[in-house]
Amino acid sequence: MATTAIVGAGMVGLSLAERLANGKMNVIVVDLSPEALGQVGDRLDLQTIQGHGADPRIIETLKASGTDLLIAVTDSNEVNMISALTAKQVGIKRTVARIRNEVYLQGTRMIYRDLLGIDLVISPWIVTAMKIANTISTRGSAEVESFANGKIRLLHFPVTSECPLVHRRLSNIPTPGFLITGIRREGEMIVPGGDDELSPGDMVWVVAIAGQENRVLKLFAAPREDAKRVFIVGGGQVGLLLAQTLEKRNISVRILEQDRARCEELSAVLSSKTAVLHGSGTDLNLLKEEHAGRMDVFAAVTSEHESNIVSALLARRLGAAKTICLSNRSDYMQLIQDLGIDMAFNPRLLTASAIQQFLHRGSLISMEILEDGKAEILEIMADLSAKAVGRKLKNLGLPKGSIIGAMNKKDGVIVPGGDDTIEAGDTVVVFTVPENIPEIQRIF
Amino acid sequence: MHYRLICKTLGKFFFATGLTLLLPLAWSLPYGEQDWQAFLLSALIGTVAGGLLYFSFRREKREIGRRDALALVAFGWIGAALLGSLPFLFSGALDNFTDAYFEAMSGFTTTGATVITDVTVLSRGLLFWRSFTQWLGGMGIIVLFIAILPYIGVGVRQLFKGEVPGPVKEGLTPRIQQTARALWLIYLGISVIQAALLTIGGMDFHEAVCHTCATIATGGFSTRNESVGGFGSFYFEAVIIAVMFIAGANFSLHHRMLSKRSLAAYFRDSEFRTYAAILLAVTLLITANLTLAGPEGSTLPDNLRNAGFSVVSIMTTTGFGTADFDQWPSFSRLLLVALMVIGGSAGSTGGGIKVVRLIIVAKNAYVVTYRIFRPHAVKQLKLNRIPVGSEVVQTVNTFFCIFVFLFVAATLAMAGLGLDPVTGFSAVAATLGNIGPGLGLVGPTCTYAWIPGPGKWILCACMLFGRLELFTVLCLFIPSIWKR
Numbered sequence: 001m002a003t004t005a006i007v008g009a010g011m012v013g014l015s016l017a018e019r020l021a022n023g024k025m026n027v028i029v030v031d032l033s034p035e036a037l038g039q040v041g042d043r044l045d046l047q048t049i050q051g052h053g054a055d056p057r058i059i060e061t062l063k064a065s066g067t068d069l070l071i072a073v074t075d076s077n078e079v080n081m082i083s084a085l086t087a088k089q090v091g092i093k094r095t096v097a098r099i100r101n102e103v104y105l106q107g108t109r110m111i112y113r114d115l116l117g118i119d120l121v122i123s124p125w126i127v128t129a130m131k132i133a134n135t136i137s138t139r140g141s142a143e144v145e146s147f148a149n150g151k152i153r154l155l156h157f158p159v160t161s162e163c164p165l166v167h168r169r170l171s172n173i174p175t176p177g178f179l180i181t182g183i184r185r186e187g188e189m190i191v192p193g194g195d196d197e198l199s200p201g202d203m204v205w206v207v208a209i210a211g212q213e214n215r216v217l218k219l220f221a222a223p224r225e226d227a228k229r230v231f232i233v234g235g236g237q238v239g240l241l242l243a244q245t246l247e248k249r250n251i252s253v254r255i256l257e258q259d260r261a262r263c264e265e266l267s268a269v270l271s272s273k274t275a276v277l278h279g280s281g282t283d284l285n286l287l288k289e290e291h292a293g294r295m296d297v298f299a300a301v302t303s304e305h306e307s308n309i310v311s312a313l314l315a316r317r318l319g320a321a322k323t324i325c326l327s328n329r330s331d332y333m334q335l336i337q338d339l340g341i342d343m344a345f346n347p348r349l350l351t352a353s354a355i356q357q358f359l360h361r362g363s364l365i366s367m368e369i370l371e372d373g374k375a376e377i378l379e380i381m382a383d384l385s386a387k388a389v390g391r392k393l394k395n396l397g398l399p400k401g402s403i404i405g406a407m408n409k410k411d412g413v414i415v416p417g418g419d420d421t422i423e424a425g426d427t428v429v430v431f432t433v434p435e436n437i438p439e440i441q442r443i444f
Numbered sequence: 445m446h447y448r449l450i451c452k453t454l455g456k457f458f459f460a461t462g463l464t465l466l467l468p469l470a471w472s473l474p475y476g477e478q479d480w481q482a483f484l485l486s487a488l489i490g491t492v493a494g495g496l497l498y499f500s501f502r503r504e505k506r507e508i509g510r511r512d513a514l515a516l517v518a519f520g521w522i523g524a525a526l527l528g529s530l531p532f533l534f535s536g537a538l539d540n541f542t543d544a545y546f547e548a549m550s551g552f553t554t555t556g557a558t559v560i561t562d563v564t565v566l567s568r569g570l571l572f573w574r575s576f577t578q579w580l581g582g583m584g585i586i587v588l589f590i591a592i593l594p595y596i597g598v599g600v601r602q603l604f605k606g607e608v609p610g611p612v613k614e615g616l617t618p619r620i621q622q623t624a625r626a627l628w629l630i631y632l633g634i635s636v637i638q639a640a641l642l643t644i645g646g647m648d649f650h651e652a653v654c655h656t657c658a659t660i661a662t663g664g665f666s667t668r669n670e671s672v673g674g675f676g677s678f679y680f681e682a683v684i685i686a687v688m689f690i691a692g693a694n695f696s697l698h699h700r701m702l703s704k705r706s707l708a709a710y711f712r713d714s715e716f717r718t719y720a721a722i723l724l725a726v727t728l729l730i731t732a733n734l735t736l737a738g739p740e741g742s743t744l745p746d747n748l749r750n751a752g753f754s755v756v757s758i759m760t761t762t763g764f765g766t767a768d769f770d771q772w773p774s775f776s777r778l779l780l781v782a783l784m785v786i787g788g789s790a791g792s793t794g795g796g797i798k799v800v801r802l803i804i805v806a807k808n809a810y811v812v813t814y815r816i817f818r819p820h821a822v823k824q825l826k827l828n829r830i831p832v833g834s835e836v837v838q839t840v841n842t843f844f845c846i847f848v849f850l851f852v853a854a855t856l857a858m859a860g861l862g863l864d865p866v867t868g869f870s871a872v873a874a875t876l877g878n879i880g881p882g883l884g885l886v887g888p889t890c891t892y893a894w895i896p897g898p899g900k901w902i903l904c905a906c907m908l909f910g911r912l913e914l915f916t917v918l919c920l921f922i923p924s925i926w927k928r
Contacts, residue, residue, distance in 0.1 A: 256820075260822070263822035264822060264824055264831075266822070267822050267823055267824040267831070268824050268826070268830075268831040272823070272826065275818070275821055276821065276822045276823065277818075277820045277821055277822065278820050278821075278822045279820045286820060289820070290820070
């Protein structure tokens with residue numbers, strides 16, 4: 001049976017260990033601290049090894065006991081990386097490393113996967129920021145998901161009678177930078193071909209290159225109600241990534257940070273339209289002065305989770321339309337909702353879920369179920385070994401009911417045509433009916 | 445400051461400057477002019493004095509420090525002008541030392557203000573020397589020496605910084621000598637092209653070379669009393685406008701353009717965009733002003749041509765003239781004075797405050813004002829999307845203040861010597877910004893010959909301050925720099 005090693009018995013490690021062990025998988029947990037290991041061993045049916053996560057002897061032991069997947073989630077970025085690298089070198093098939101330092105995340109997936117051999121580099125901050133960013137723009141239900149680190153977006157909106165494209169064959173609609181991948185009509189999901197037409201009352205799914213969203217919505221004359229003003233408390237990595245993502249969507253952002261030097265860094269990186277403010281997120285006068293109450297979304301994402309709750313409550317009292325807060329305490333989640341804060345995000349749980357998703361799906365990077373399972377959208381990375389590599393899309397033999405909406409290639413995102421070729425390292429976004437999933441996994 | 449070290453290095457510089465005097469000597473020989481003796485004597489004085497200075501202190505082994513570098517640059521320039529003035533004296537073209545020194549300083553600093561009322565009586569050798577001093581000073585004599593002399597020492601970076609204009613001095617290559625060579629190569633390349641274009645267009649070779657030297661350096665010395673206007677050729681004016689425009693832009697952009705073979709560097713640079721926008725806007729404003737309120741009988745195409753030439757000539761701080769802009773309506777005249785003060789781009793051969801400093805001052809004013817009503821906001825001043833450090837901003841603001849202070853002080857001094865206000869303040873603007881012609885009695889059709897002696901020395905100082913961008917010279921007035 002497959003054995004998974006988890007290096008680091010922190011919250012993410014524990015949460016993963018619990019999910020995997022209960023899912024009938026062999027789990028070995030490695031940690032420096034005997035106390036932490038003791039607690040895990042008492043609660044769960046798994047093996048523990050006490051020692052340093054990047055110790056080559058321990059990794060060889062892991063290999064010897066049949067480990068084929070290593071997940072490094074200690075507190076240290078470097079230990080995680082070295083642990084994963086060593087594991088790959090001694091022959092452990094798949095490796096995952098959690099990286100929190102933004103510097104290491106500047107590299108592409110290609111560098112980590114194909115050159116270093118870490119199959120998944122996961123950053124809790126990116127995972128969290130993307131998740132928050134997505135909920136912010138789904139307010140108008142115009143944008144549902146993003147893929148390839150935000151470079152590809154899935155839009156979902158109704159076709160009204162004002163839409164100028166109604167009753168035209170899709171093959172006659174020029175679609176540079178986007179593709180209509182799904183139409184829901186009278187409860188049926190259609191993955192359209194060139195002969196299909198749009199009619200009023202349809203709901204459409206469109207895969208678009210990031211930055212094209214507004215153009216697409218305008219082209220379809222789609223109704224839109226989007227967040228326009230967002231207030232972020234906390235200029236850490238989550239806050240910064242969130243602000244950068246929102247800036248790209250032309251949302252007006254105010255970001256409040258307590259540390260003066262960090263404020264200057266933020267102001268250096270962020271666009272000059274974004275207001276960087278220096279002060280505390282629990283300072284009511286400051287929040288009033290900066291009109292926190294008039295915001296469409298107020299997100300408290302500092303590393304002090306109790307202050308996040310207080311900030312969000314203050315903003316709610318001032319009248320902010322939607323309040324979001326970050327909390328690492330899973331036991332607070334219910335309390336936060338009871339207090340009337342609209343959403344709470346837990347970076348550790350999000351990380352654990354993201355890793356788990358990766359484990360279940362192989363080369364699948366992410367997958368979202370749409371409309372109660374009537375359609376799914378998959379983000380797949382083409383391995384060197386994938387059958388699809390080197391083949392043109394029209395020769396791929398993609399089953400009916402599936403369509404490739406966009407590809408993230410080395411030199412940028414494209415909306416592919418039949419003559420485009422899949423190369424190793426490309427990420428493809430596939431829109432499909434659920435029945436086709438095994439067939440698609442066979443192709444990639 | 446290490447006096448022996450400075451004497452030794454200055455010796456090297458003077459020797460090299462002395463050698464450059466052999467060029468006008470060679471120039472005057474084929475024309476059969478008698479001036480070659482003056483050049484030979486000057487060259488001898490330069491090389492012998494430099495050689496002796498170097499020889500007496502040759503055992504000095506110390507490396508050039510920050511203080512030494514600043515003093516070296518300042519003294520290097522003062523000394524170069526001294527050597528440069530000798531041919532004017534020995535040939536008898538100018539009869540007193542003040543005038544000769546003024547002319548030479550105006551040459552090296554690429555100002556182009558002259559005390560010679562009729563340049564047509566000068567020999568070709570002297571005319572060439574006048575323009576050639578500008579060519580030497582344009583990219584910087586010290587930078588030239590860095591480029592061609594063998595290893596100078598680790599202090600070379602400080603020397604480079606002391607002379608190159610602009611608030612932020614980046615090297616283009618890992619080694620300063622390579623940077624200096626790259627800059628001079630581009631400079632030489634443009635010069636060759638311009639001289640060829642002018643010669644092809646029918647300009648006499650001697651005049652083509654002299655005008656090329658004065659254009660690329662944004663100097664402004666001409667071989668004719670009517671300056672470029674004397675040719676009356678649209679083609680010559682077009683070539684000269686183009687080269688002045690190039691010379692007034694940052695040479696590191698030219699370097700980037702050449703090494704990457706793409707024009708993108710220009711459009712991405714906010715200083716270049718502002719520089720081009722100011723040139724265009726002021727040209728249009730002056731054309732409109734001339735057409736609506738200018739002298740009778742002027743036509744729109746003529747106005748556009750004259751305004752375009754004058755605006756580019758003044759903003760790049762060249763100082764060539766095709767029209768007597770002193771006769772223009774006062775709005776146009778004052779616009780030109782404003783351009784004199786702004787000047788070219790950082791890292792160009794132009795003078796003035798420099799466009800990038802103006803951008804930084806303006807942006808800082810915005811940031812400071814913004815903070816007043818939003819005290820919690822943290823706003824970094826950014827240039828080309830990169831934050832500008834607060835030390836740089838402070839230095840630029842200080843530069844601005846000192847510039848204004850010097851401007852006022854020198855104008856007052858000129859008024860004290862009996863000059864009328866317009867002449868006085870435009871003479872200071874034209875020398876501090878290294879332009880050349882001013883307004884009133886120092887306008888494009890006049891010379892600086894009539895200004896009293898002390899006034900000429902004040903203007904000489906203005907030219908030096910302007911060319912070395914204030915701080916390098918000002919440092920010498922701080923006593924502690926003189927300590928050993």
